[in-house]
Amino acid sequence: MVESLVFVLMAIAAIAGAVTVVVARNPVYSAIGLLGTLFSVAVLYVLQLAHFVAAVQIIVYAGAVLTLFLFVIMLIGVDKDETREENLPLQRKAVIGLGSVIVLVASGLALLTDFQWIPAASNALIPEATNGTIEAIAEPLFTTWVLAFEATALLLTIAAAGAIALAHYRKRDD
C-alpha cells in the first residue's frame, strides 16, 4: 500500500523531472530536473531493495556527476536561455511524428498483444534473493564479476587520460 503510494509519487516526480530536462530553456533548470529524476529513481531503487545501488546513485550521480554538470555550465557560461527558433524545419515534425509512432506502437503492444514486461518473472518473490545490501552486491561483484570490475579500472584510466589529453593545455603545446 505504502509502496504503491510512494511508487506513484516517485514515478510522477521522475517523469516530471525528465520532462523538465527536455523542455527547460535554461540548462541550469535542466540540471535541476535531472537531479529530481535521479532522486526519485533512487527511491524507486530502494522500493525494490536495491539499497547499495540507490546509495551509489545518490553519491555518484547527484553528488559527483551533477555537480560536474553544473560546474561546466557555469564555467562555459551557457546558463542563459536557449533560443527556441528552429533552424531545422523538418526536425520538429520528425520528433512529433516519432513520438506519436512510439505511442502508437506502445498502445498497440498493450492493447492488441498480451505483452509481458518480464515473461520470465517468477510468481513468488524471494526478498532475500534480491536484497541489494553491500554484502550481497559485493559477493558476486568480486567473484563472478571480478573481471568486469577490473575493466572499470580501464574505463576510469581512459576517462582521466582522455580528459587530460582533451582539456589540459600544457606549455609548448601549440
Next chain:
Amino acid sequence: MVDPGLYMTVAAVLFFIGALGMLTRRNALVMFMCIELMLNAVNLTLISAGRAMNDLNGQVAVFFILVVAAAEVVVGLAIIVAIFRRRSTASVDELNEMRG
C-alpha cells in the same frame, strides 16, 4: 505490492523522454543529460526485472552502468570544454561544417 511491469513502464517512459530530448535540444550539455536519463531508465529496468526474477545480477549490472555513465560524463564534459575553448559555444547546431 506494485507490479514490476509498472516500474518497467516508467523506465520506458523515461527512456523515450530522454531519447526525444536528444532529438530536440541543441545544447550539448542538455543532450548529454538526456543520455543520462536514458541510462537511468536502463538501470531502473534492470533492477525491476532482476527483482521480479529473483536475480541479483540486475543490480550488479546497474553498478557497472553507473560507472560507465560517470566515465562518459568526464570525457564528454572534457570534449565540450575543449570545444568551448575554441568556439565559445556549446550549441551543436553551430557544429555543422561537415555534411553531405
Next chain:
Amino acid sequence: MQTPDVNWLAIGPDLALALAAAIILLVEVQWKPLTRTLGFIAAGGLFVASGLAVVQWFFAVDAASAGSFSELSAFSGMILMDGYAIFGRFALLVVTALGVGSGWQFFKDLGRRGAEGLALVLLATTGFSLMVSSNNLIMLFLGLEVGSIALYVLAGLTRQDKKADEAAIKYFLMGSFASAIFVYGVALLYAGTRQLTILGIGDFLSSFIVGSPGVILIGIGLVVVGLGFKVSAAPFHTWAPDVYEGAPAGIVGYLAGVAKIAGFAALARILLTAVDDFAWSFLPVIAAIAVLSMLLGSIMALVQSDVRRMLAYSGVAHAGFILTGVAGFSADGILFYLAVYAVQLVGAFAVVAMVSGSSGSSSDIGLYRGLSRRSPVLAGSLTVLLLGMAGLPLTSGFVAKFGVFADAWFNGYEWLVVVAVIASVIAFAFYLRIIVIMYMEDDEAEVIAVPGTVRWVLGIAVVATLIWGILPGTLLNIVADALPL
C-alpha cells in the same frame, strides 16, 4: 564464499596491452621520453599481446578438438576464449599495429600528448578485445564503452583543426546515444530471459518457449541498432562520414577498423549464438538493413568529393555486404570479410594520411591528381587496396564478397545476393574514380616522401590483400576453426 575464477591466459593479451598503456602513461609523466621510445613500448605491448593471442589460439583449437569446451570460458563465464574471440582479438591487434604504424607521424605531431594518444589506442584495443571475447552482455557493454570512449577522445585529439572538435562531439553524442539504446536492449533481453550471458540466453531460448517474446524482440532490435551504429550500417551510419572526415587522418583508419571488427564480431556472436532461435524474425530486418546500407553507401559514395567521406560511405556499403553474410548466418564468412576489409581500410587510410598530412584536414580528391607520378608506392598500393575493397578477383576482397554472397544464397537469400552484386558494381564506379585521378590525370605537384613505417604498413596490407586473394585457403582454413562457442 567462493573465490574468483581467474584465468590469466584468457586475459593475457588484454593485460599486456593495458600494462603497456599504463607504462606509457607513467613513463611519460616521469621521464618525458621521445615519442619513439613510447612507440617501442606500445610495439612491445602489441607484440606480447599477439604472442599470447597465438598461444590462446592453439590452446583453444586443441580444447575445441578435444571437445572440452568448458575450458574455453573463463572468469565464471564472463568471457570466452573460443576461436571466434581469439580471431577477432588478433585481427584487432593487427589493425592496431598497422594503425599505429601508419599514423605514426600523427603521434609525433601530438608532442607531449602523444603519450595519451598511444595509451588511448592501446586501451581502446583492450576494450574492444574484451568486447569480442566477452560472454556477458554487460561485460560486452563495458568493453564497448572502454573502446568507444577512447575513440571519442582520439577523434578530438588534434588541435590543429576545428573539424576535429566537430567530429569528436558528433561521435561522442551519437555514440553515447547508441550505447544507451544498446544497453537498454540488453536490459530488456535480461528482462525477457533472466540471463545476462550470451550462452545463457542461447540455452534459455532453446530450452523454453517464451509465451510473449515481445520484450525479447524489442531487446534484439535495440541491440541490433546499437551495434549497427558501431559498424555504421545505414540508417545508423550518419556519424561515419563526418567523423572520418574530421578526425585526424592518421588515426581514422585505426578508428574505423577496430570499430567495424568489434561491432560485427559482437553483433554476429549475439545473433548467431544468443538469439539464433529468433533468426526467422530478425533475419529479414538484417537483410533490409543490408540492402539499405549497400545501396545508400555506394550511391552516396559516388557523389563525394572528399576521399575520406567516400571511404566512409564505402564503409557503409561494406557494412551492408557483411550484413549479407549475417543474413547468410555463418560466422566464417563474416570473420574473413572483417579481417580482409579492416586490413585494406587501414592501408587505404595510411595512404590518405600521407596525402593529406597526418593531422591534415582536407583530403579532397583533387589532392590525388597524378599521384602515380608523385609517389608510385602510394598510388600503387592504394590502387590494389581499392580494387580489393571493390572486390575484384585475385584480391582478398573478391574472396570475401564471394564468401558472404555464397552464405546468403545458401541460406535462402538469393534476392539479397542479386542486390548485393549490383551494389558492388555501383561501388566500382567511385573506387575507379580515385584510380582515374591518380593514374590518368597528370599533375606535377610535389613528390611525397613515404616514411619506412608507412611503407611497411602498405607492404603488409597489399601483400595480405593479394595473398588472401590468390590463396584464400591460407586465411580461410584458420577462419574455419574460429567459430563461436
Next chain:
Amino acid sequence: MLTALILAPAVAAIVIALIPSKRREVHLPLGIALSIVPLGLAGYLFWVFEPLPGYQHTIDAVWYEPWGIGWTLGVDGISLPMVVLTALLIPIALGASTSITKRTKEFVVFTLLLEAGMLGAFLALDLFLFFVFFEAILIPMYFIIGIWGGERRIYASVKFFIYTALGSALMLAAIIGLAFSYSSEFGSTSFALADLMEVTLDSGTERWFFAAFALAFAIKVPLFPLHTWLPDAHVEAPTAGSVLLAAVLLKLGTYGLLRFNLALFPEASVDAVPIMGVIAVIGIIYGAVVAIVQPDLKKLVAYSSVSHLGFIVLGTFALTSGGLQGAVIQNVNHGLTTGALFLLVGMLYDRRHTKAIADFGGLQKVMPVFAGFFLFMTFASIGLPGLNGFVGEFLVLVGSYATLPVLAIIASFGVVLAAIYLLWAYERVFTGEPDKEENKVLHDLSPREIGLLAPLAILVLVIGLYPAVLLDKIGPSTEAVLDHIESSTDYVTPEPGRLDNVFTAGGDS
C-alpha cells in the same frame, strides 16, 4: 603445360616490372621477346592437340577444398584456337606499340598480365576460376585504355569497366546459385564445369541462370543493344588495346556462350534459340548499317565488329555442326582480320594522328603496300571466298539455315552491307588523287610493320583456303557440344539431305 602457358606471361610481367623505369629502352623489346615464350607453348599445344572430343592436357588441382573450387584447366577444340590466337597477337600488339613513349614499362606489364588473364579465361574449366580470370582481365584493359588512350579515354575506360562488370556481376550470382543447386543435389560443393553440368534445374531457374550468363556474355560480345561501350572503348584505346580488345576480349563473350550457356543450360539454350538468333541478326544488320556512315575509321571497324560477332552468336545458337564450327572458326577469323584492320588504322594514326576518314584520300598512291594490306584485310572481312572471313560466315549461314532459315537469309544480307561500308571507306581513304599536302608525304610501311602484318595475312589466306587445319581440331568438340544438348534435351539436330526435312527443315520454332 597449361599452367605454364598461363604463368609464362605473368612471370614475364613481373620480370619487366622489376626493371627500373629509367631503362625505358629495354622494356618493349624484352616484353616482345618474352611474349614469344607463351606463343611457342601455344604453338606446341596446337601441334600435339589430338583432334578428339573432350578436354586435353587437363589439370585439376584443388584450390580451396571446402568451397570445391579448383585450378581446373583443360583445352579442347573450342578453346584451342583462341589460345593460339591470343598468344599470337600479343607479340604483334606489342610490336605495334613503338609509338607508346610514356610509361612504356607499365604498358608492357599490363599487356602481359592481360595475356595471362585471357589465356586463363579460355583454359579455365572451373566456373569460379573462369570468373576470376574473366573479371581480372578488366583491370589491365582498363588501365591500357585509361592511361594510353585518346581524348575521352577516361570516359571510355570507366564505361568499359562498369558496363562489363555489371554483366559479370549477375553471372557471379548465377554461378553461386548453380553451386548451391549442385550442393543441394549432390551434398558437396563444386564449381567444376563438369560437375555443374550434372545439375538438374527446374526450367524456371535454368532460364534465370541462362539469362544471367547470357547477359554477361552478351555485354562482352557485345550484342545489340548492349554494344555502345565498344565503339567508345575502341576509338579511345591505343592500337594494341584495340587489337586485343577486338581480337580476344570480345571473343570471351562468344566463347562463353558456346562453352557455358550451351553446356550448362541446354534446355534453356534450345528454348532461347529464336531470341538469341533474332538479337544476333539485329546486331548483324544494325551494326553494318550504322557502320556505313561512321566518320571515324576505328568506329567503323568497331561497328563492323558488332556486325561480325552477330554471325558468331547466330552460328552458336543455330545448334548445327555447321553453325557451331562456323562460330568457333569465325572467332579466330574475326580476331585476325579485325585485329589486322585495327593494326593498320593504328599505323595510319601513328603517321597522321587522325582517324577521321575525311582527312584522307588517295593514300594508295603514296603508300601502296599499306593500301594492299588494307584492301586484303578489307576483303577478308567482307567475307571474300578464299579468305578466312568467308569460311566462318558461310559455315554459319549455311549451317543456321537448317534451323533458322529466315534469320539466315536476313543475316546473309549483312554480307552485302559489309561490302558497302568497307569498300566505301576504302574508296574514300585510298582512291582518288591525294589532295591534302600532309597526305602526300606519308611514308609507306616499314619492314617492322610489314613483319607484323605478314603473319596475319598468311593465316588469313591459309584458313581461307585450307580451313581443315582448324576445322579438324574444332569439329569433334563442337559435335560433342551438340551431342550433349541432344542427350539432355529432346532437341534433334536437323540432318541436311534427309528427304523429310527438305522444306520443313527447322522452321523458326
Next chain:
Amino acid sequence: MIDFIWLIIALPLLAAVVLHFVGRFLGEPLSGWLASAAIGASFVFALVAALPFIDGGAEASTVLLWEWMPAIGASLEIQWDPLSALMTLVVTGVGFLIHVFAIGYMHGDERFARFFTNLNLFAASMLTLVLAGNYAMLFLGWELVGLCSYLLIGFWFTRPSASAAAKKAFVVNRIGDFGFMIALMLVFTSFGTLSYAGVFERAPEVLTTGTATAIGLLLLVGAAGKSAQVPLYVWLPDAMEGPTPVSALIHAATMVTAGVYVIARSAAIFDLAPAASTTVATVGAITALWAATIALAQRDIKKVLAYSTVSQLGYMFLAVGSTAYVAGIFHLMTHAFFKALLFLGAGAVIHAMNDEQDMHKMGGLFKRMPVTAITMGIATLAIAGIPPLAGFWSKDEILASSFARGGWFSVLFVVGLITALLTAFYMTRQWVLVFLGEPRWDEGVEPHRAPRVMGVPLIILAGLSVVGGLVNTPFRYTLEHYLEPVFEGISLQHPPEGIGMFLILAGLSVFAGLVGAAAAFLTYRRPAGSWKRFEEGLQPLWGVWEDAYGVDDIYGRTLVAPGKRVADVSAFGVDLPVIDGAVNGIAGLFIGLGQRLRPLQTGYVRNYAALLFAGAIVVVAWLLAGGL
C-alpha cells in the same frame, strides 16, 4: 593427265603470284609476256586434256583437290567434262589473245606489271569458276572474279569515277550473290552436299517443284548480278572505266557469261522448275531489248559495246531459259569471239585517238587503221547476224529454239527478232561513225596504226568470228553432240526440225539484221549534220535512250539515298542518343540520386539522432510485427 588438271588453274595463279612479288623488277614488256605465256600454257594444256571429249566417248571426271568445309559439304573438286572444257578453252584462248593485246595497250603504264598480275589472277579465278565441281568452289571463283573485276575496273584508282565504278560493280554483284548464297543454303539443306555429283544425281528424287523453283530463281538472281541482267545490269556500263582489255576479257568474253554458265550447269535443277526457266528466258528477252534500245543512242564507243554486251547476254539467258542450253553456250562462245574483237578494236581506236571515246569526235579512221576497221567490220556483221559469220548461227539457233518452244516463248522470239534489228542498227551506226565519213577529230589528234602486238590478236579473233559459227550448224550439230553427255537426262529445246523451217526463221532474222544495218548505214553515211538531225528527230525518245532511261539516278533516288538516310538515322538518331543515351542515363540516374540524397546528411547531430532513432523504431516495430 586428269590428275594434273589443276595445273590449268595453277599456272596463271602461279604467274600472278610471281608477278605480284617480282613483277616490278621484270618490268615491261617481260612481265606481260610471262603472263601471256602462263595462260597460253593452260590453253594448250586444256586443249590436250579436252581432245578425248572432242572425239567423243570420254567420261566426265571429277578430281577432289581437298575438303574445304566438310560440315556443309563444301570441297574443292574439279569437274572436267565437255562443258567445263569448252569454257576453259574459251577463257584461256580469248584470254591469251587479250593478254597479248594488252601488252601493247598498257604500254607505258607505270603499274604495267601489276595490271598483268591482276589479269592473271582473274584468269585463275575464272578457271576456278568454270572448272569447279562443287557449288562452293564455283562460288569461290564467282567471288574471286568479282574481286578481280573490282581491282581491274578500279585499276586507275586515281580517277574517282573509276574507283566508284569498281565499288558499284562489286556491291551490285554482292546483291546478286545474296541470292546465290541463299540458293546454296537451300541446296545444302536439301541435299546435304554442295558437290555437283551429289546434287544433280539426286535432284529429281529430292527436290519438290517448289524447292527447285526457289533454287532456280535464287540462282537467277545471282546470275543476273554477274551477267548484268535487268535489273542488276547497271554496273556493267560503268565498268567501262577499266582499261579496254579488261572490258574485253572480263566484261565481254568471260566473267559476265558466268551467269549463263551457272544456269546451264544447273540444268538438272531448272529441268524440275519450268517456271524458273521461263523467268530466266523472260528476263533475258527484256534485257536484250532494253539494252539494245539504250545502245542505239550512246556516243561513247565503249558504252555502245557495253550495252550491246548486256543485250547479247540477254540473248544467252533467253536461250538457257528456253532450255536451249547448247544454243546459249554456243552464243556465249561466238559472242566471246566477236565481242572481244570489238572491244579490242575499240581499244585500238581509243589508243589511236589518244584516249578519245566519243564517236562524234571520230570518223574517217578507215584509211588510218585499215586492219582495225576491217576486223571490226567483220565483228559488226557477225554480231548483226549476217550469215555465214559466227553470230548468225548462234543467234539464229536461239531465236529458232525459242520459237519452237512456242507459247509465251514465241512472244520472246518476237522480242529477240526486234532486238536483232536494233543490234544490227547500232553496231553498224558505230562502225560507220568511227571509220567512215569525214574526220571529226579534235585538233592535235594524230591517229596511228596499232602496233603489231595489238593487231595480231584482232586478226585471229576476226578469223574466229568468221568460222566460229560452223561448229554448230543445223547441218551439223557438232557442239550439240559434244555437249550431249553434260545434259543427258535433261529435256533440251532444239530448233524446229527441217531445213524449210530453218530457212524461214533464218530468213527472218537475217532480214531484220540487214534492215537494221542498212538503215544505220544510210543514215550515218551522210554528213554529220544530217544524222544529227535524224537523232534530233527522234527526241525525246532518243534522249531517254541516251541517258539509259535514267535508271542510275532512279536507283540513286529510290535505293541509295534512302539507304543512306536510314544509316544516318540509326547511327546518329538512334545509336548515340537513344541506346547510348540510355546507358549514360542510367549512370547519371545514380549520380543524381546521390546528389538528391546528400541533403539527408545535414550535419546536425539532432538530425542524425532522429534518423538513428527512427531507424530503431522501424526495426523494433518490424520485429514486433514479424514476431507476434
